[in-house]
Amino acid sequence: MTDPAHRPLAGVRIVEFASFVAAPSSGMALAQLGAEVIRVDPLGGNVDYRRWPLSAETGASLYWNSLNRGKRSVTLDLKSERGRDLLLSLATAPGPDAGIVVDNAVGRNWFGYEALVERRPDVIAVKVEGRADGGAAVDYTVNGDAGVASMTGPADSGDPVNHVLPAWDLLCGQEVVTAVLAALRRRDRTGQGSHVQIALADVAQAAVANLGWYSEAAERGARARHGNHMYGAFGVDFAASDGGRVMVVVLTPRQWAAIRTATGTTAVFDALAASLDADLTTDEGRYEHRELIEAVLKPWFAQRTSAQVSEELTAAGVLWGPYRTTADVAADFAARPAGRPVLAALEQPGIGEVISAHSPARWDSSYTGTAAAVELGSDTADVLSEVLGIVDAELTELRAEGVVG
Known part of the structure; x- marks a missing residue:
């Protein structure tokens, strides 16, 4: 198109x-x-x-x-x-x-x-x-x-x-x-x-x-900061052995099962849930115990390279994403343009080749061009x-x- x-x-x-x-x-x-x-x-x-x-x-x-x-x-x-x-x-x-x-x-x-x-x-x-x-x-x-x-x-x-x-x-x-x-x-x-x-x-x-944040503040006061932890669910960043970082998010029972399977921690979390009398199958339970969950998972990431983390999390169906710099994204696009299809190389008069973008909306399965x-x-x-x-x-x-x- x-x-x-x-x-x-x-x-x-x-x-x-x-x-x-x-x-x-x-x-x-x-x-x-x-x-x-x-x-x-x-x-x-x-x-x-x-x-x-x-x-x-x-x-x-x-x-x-x-x-x-x-x-x-x-x-x-x-x-x-x-x-x-x-x-x-x-x-x-x-x-x-x-x-x-x-x-x-x-x-x-x-x-x-x-x-x-x-x-x-x-x-x-x-x-x-x-x-x-x-x-x-x-x-x-x-x-x-x-x-x-x-x-x-x-x-x-x-x-x-x-x-x-x-x-x-x-x-x-x-x-x-x-x-x-x-x-x-x-x-x-x-x-x-x-x-x-x-x-x-x-x-x-x-x-x-529209996100309910003002209503929450009116009832409970200002929300405490959480650093890189998600609010109301489990999600936080982890460091791999080579310094790369990834964000892991759990929003569904399937995703909770996936991260436990990927990291081999199913039995550990079952035991923790029993000892804490906590329901870690819910967003509320995982959010309340987010720092403990983070501590249990952290060693698994620290023992693997970024490539290993990527391969194993993806294979298990974990919801995750890497942290990259804008320079990383530009280099990745240059090496694998098909991996970032919304981006496009464009000759811009007065500048030279730049990284441009299509409209994110695809009409009849096609990008609009740039x-x-x-x-x-x-x-x-x-x-x-x-x-x-x-x-x-x-x-x-x-x-x-x-x-x-």
Whole structure:
């Protein structure tokens, strides 16, 4: 399913006026589904154009070129009235599959919903915000405020631990995708447009509430930290003799039987259960005695190499996974690309070969394929011509005025 013309959103046009992670990740996901996503930036690029990580070879942003794969790129002088008018015109262009906007612009009232709906009453406008009250927020500030940073980290530490993955940004991006598709469905059925606002802080707090964590805290107080132990079940990491580490998780009776069989500890745990008057066949029992279970299992791992651990756990049907660095994953992909099929080697202009990814969703058992990010602003003339009907003479005039690059 690599041909964009055969993807589910082929023919849909979305204008993205956004930066950083949440909204751009939604635009990338929509492009992977076949939509024509036109990212509009100020001349010279938005504030995220040089965001780390950067290519060691060329200095180009690996971040920007990864999150903007498969999009068209337009740059305009958005400080000028004419540049703003062009952006508004692109965002509200006619057509049943057009007039869809995703943005996270702050302090740009000229691009607000009122300005958009005045030009196209059935416009679909999805806006990403920091907080619902209009305040600023990013993933790191949201995570701390949601209470999650106080739940992670070593059990003997009271310091908050930030996460590296911008999880709330990425989840917010998928909320944007859902909102765009739902609004498009409503417009197809009723002719009605939509004004959707999604606050990053709301995404985080709703997710934590939906897991029952706030209700738990209201009843029992703040949850104690568990280090790498799972909460409410048995799961923890173990070190092999060569220093490799694996995570073992037990969620079902079959998995409990598997880890005991693999490690030859069935009789030991039966005896412990009897002596403790504990039911280790339940999540509650294993969780209560997690440190004892860990202590019994630890020597088995310490006596085996990572390769032996992998072979024996897999053979027994244990639920487990290795710990790897990102460099390990990159090297593994280079050696065995078929083992990580969602990843793809891609020639990125301005950088060289990079590790890209398909959409995780497989349609008819096939990945969607991937595409390089284009050079900043390289589609400006074509997009203005195709969407707005601007002819060469006017493009020449816009260039002379500095409205387009």
